[in-house]
Amino acid sequence: MVKKMAAVLTGIIVAAVAFGCGGAKPNGVTVPEYDNQLEMMIGGWNSPVVTLADYQLAKDMGLTHMFVDEALGLRGTPNFVRNLEYCEAVGLKAIVSMGNAMSQESTTVDNTDYSQYPAVTAINYWDEPSDAILPQVAELAEQHMTRYGDKLMFYANLLPNDATSYFGGLTFEEHVNKYCSDVLGKLTSGTKMLSCDIYPLVYKSGVHSLKSTWLAGVERIAIAANANGAESHFFIQATEHYSYPAATEQSLRYQFFVNMAFGIRSFTYFTYAGSVASGWGKPLVSKDQSCKTYPAYEYAKTVNAELKALQSIYLSYKWLGTLPVIGTDNEEETNTNFAGLSDPLERISFIKRQLASQDTLMGEFVDADGRNGLLVTNFSNPFDDQSDVVKIEFNNAKKVAMYTKGIEKIYNLKDNVIEFKLEPGQGAFLIPLA
Numbered sequence: 001m002v003k004k005m006a007a008v009l010t011g012i013i014v015a016a017v018a019f020g021c022g023g024a025k026p027n028g029v030t031v032p033e034y035d036n037q038l039e040m041m042i043g044g045w046n047s048p049v050v051t052l053a054d055y056q057l058a059k060d061m062g063l064t065h066m067f068v069d070e071a072l073g074l075r076g077t078p079n080f081v082r083n084l085e086y087c088e089a090v091g092l093k094a095i096v097s098m099g100n101a102m103s104q105e106s107t108t109v110d111n112t113d114y115s116q117y118p119a120v121t122a123i124n125y126w127d128e129p130s131d132a133i134l135p136q137v138a139e140l141a142e143q144h145m146t147r148y149g150d151k152l153m154f155y156a157n158l159l160p161n162d163a164t165s166y167f168g169g170l171t172f173e174e175h176v177n178k179y180c181s182d183v184l185g186k187l188t189s190g191t192k193m194l195s196c197d198i199y200p201l202v203y204k205s206g207v208h209s210l211k212s213t214w215l216a217g218v219e220r221i222a223i224a225a226n227a228n229g230a231e232s233h234f235f236i237q238a239t240e241h242y243s244y245p246a247a248t249e250q251s252l253r254y255q256f257f258v259n260m261a262f263g264i265r266s267f268t269y270f271t272y273a274g275s276v277a278s279g280w281g282k283p284l285v286s287k288d289q290s291c292k293t294y295p296a297y298e299y300a301k302t303v304n305a306e307l308k309a310l311q312s313i314y315l316s317y318k319w320l321g322t323l324p325v326i327g328t329d330n331e332e333e334t335n336t337n338f339a340g341l342s343d344p345l346e347r348i349s350f351i352k353r354q355l356a357s358q359d360t361l362m363g364e365f366v367d368a369d370g371r372n373g374l375l376v377t378n379f380s381n382p383f384d385d386q387s388d389v390v391k392i393e394f395n396n397a398k399k400v401a402m403y404t405k406g407i408e409k410i411y412n413l414k415d416n417v418i419e420f421k422l423e424p425g426q427g428a429f430l431i432p433l434a
Contacts, residue, residue: 029410031401032371032431034316040265041065042304043095044272045235046283047083049290055086057291058272061284062304065093067124067268075110087119095155097124115151122153128197129156131168131175134182141186150190156183157235160198161217173220173342180228194225195233197270200255201383203245208383215258215324216340222262222319223343233266234259238296239274240281249299250382250425256307257377257427261363263319269300306406313403314429317365317373321345327358327380327388335359337379348374350395350432352416358388360422377427388422397432404428 043065048054058066068083075096087094096114114120125140126133137156144154158179161172170178176194184192200214218234225232236255240246256267274280274287284300286292323345324338338344338359348354348364350372358380365373378388394400394416402409402418404426411418422428 029399029401029433031408031410031433032313032316032367032369034312034367036312038312038315039064040307040311040315041233041267042307043067043266043268044284045268046271046273046275046287048273048285049287050079050082050086051290052086052089053291054285055083055090055092057285057293059090059092061297061301062308063092063269063272065095065121065268066272067095067097069097070099076112081117084114084117084119088117092119093121094119095122095124096120098126100126113147115148120152122155122193123148124155124157126156128159128163128166129179130159130166131170131178134179137179138182138186141183145186145188153191153193154187155193155195157195157197157233158221160196161220162198162211162213172217176220176224180224180230184228184230192228192230193233193266194221194228194230195235196221197235199235199237199244199270200258201237201245201251201381202243203383204243208245208381210337210381212336213340215262215337216342218259218262218264219322219341219343222264226263226319231266232264233268234264235268235270238269238300239271239283241275241277241279245383246281247296247299248382248425249302250423252296252299252425253303253306253427254377254382254425256303257375257425258361258379260314260427261361261375261377262322263363263365265315306404309406310403310429313373313431314375317367320364320366323348323354323362323364324379325354325356325360325362327356327360329357329386330359335379350374350397352393352395354393355391356388357390358386358422360388360390372432374430374432375427376422376430378422378424380424382425385424387424388426389419390422391417391419392430393417394432396434399433401431401433402428403430 041064044063045067047066047068084094126137129137141154159166167175198214198217200211202209237244238247271283273285274283282294284297326333358378361377361379363375380386397416400411400418
């Protein structure tokens with residue numbers, strides 16, 4: 001294998017502008033137009049100090065949803081209701097967190113009809129249920145349908161795939177399938193959401209690494225969501241805790257695009273405000289000081305703006321599968337995350353050949369008109385600071401529209417080939433044009 005690749009673009013840039021609207025470009029190139037009303041869920045876990053200014057701060061960062069918890073006001077109290085009112089005032093959707101208490105003995109009995117609050121879009125009933133808890137979660141789903149129907153979405157979040165001791169002897173695949181049949185199966189109308197948290201970036205003894213089982217878990221959620229007509233959702237690790245490092249702009253962008261290479265469509269930062277747990281690092285905003293932000297807030301704001309520029313395009317495409325590409329700089333020619341995938345693509349239908357210097361993910365997509373889409377992301381650990389030079393030969397493409405970091409670029413191709421560089425953590429969505 002060639003060990004190094006030149007970082008020279010084969011295509012000629014004929015346009016480089018902020019994107020989102022599609023249509024004809026100044027040089028006459030026409031790219032697809034998509035519904036600009038489509039919106040990606042970008043949520044925050046741990047709600048902020050209860051003031052209008054703090055909720056406006058969350059909206060200004062680019063959040064669309066807020067998981068409203070009880071840290072600053074018990075459910076049913078005026079202070080808790082103010083969270084919902086402030087969400088409505090700034091244009092955030094609220095997800096009311098029940099604290100895993102609704103099916104346990106609890107001194108808190110909440111008979112509030114949350115469908116009466118315009119901002120509330122979902123009820124979060126359980127975070128990380130074990131296999132033994134799934135029957136109770138299924139009962140909650142039935143109760144939810146009786147009480148709310150499709151007025152509000154039922155929400156619960158699954159354990160990561162390496163939490164094997166909680167699956168009651170089942171594999172992660174069996175656990176996910178059981179949740180889909182026993183819980184999501186109770187939801188006869190409205191949006192179904194299949195959510196999971198896997199925090200892949202690890203820092204121990206001065207060494208940054210990736211969880212070797214990460215992609216297997218993402219793939220399983222992606223496949224199950226497609227099979228069950230559900231929206232897919234993952235949490236993004238944004239706060240230093242345990243063995244997880246503090247976030248950088250590159251590490252946040254990286255997590256989004258790796259998940260998106262598997263068609264994941266909605267996300268939440270963990271955490272937005274600070275945690276009540278001890279020993280955690282700085283989140284995005286303080287849980288105690290009004291409008292106090294930390295560096296990760298600005299990192300997330302930058303990445304959110306890039307995602308919003310892409311969302312109408314990305315959400316208009318259906319994920320078909322993901323091709324893992326071993327990089328030419330990978331002397332071992334193997335990747336444990338890639339090896340753990342159960343159903344990777346062996347090729348992408350509209351690509352003749354591909355090459356990348358770093359280990360790379362290529363997600364194949366198609367829109368409602370049968371137009372091909374390709375999400376390419378640098379899979380090297382963003383803390384390793386390795387750029388990725390990617391070369392793709394399409395079957396038949398005279399031009400390519402590329403969307404990355406909030407910019408649209410149109411490339412003329414010679415012999416159907418494009419070559420481009422991805423920075424650490426960077427991903428790009430490509431639409432080949434005949």
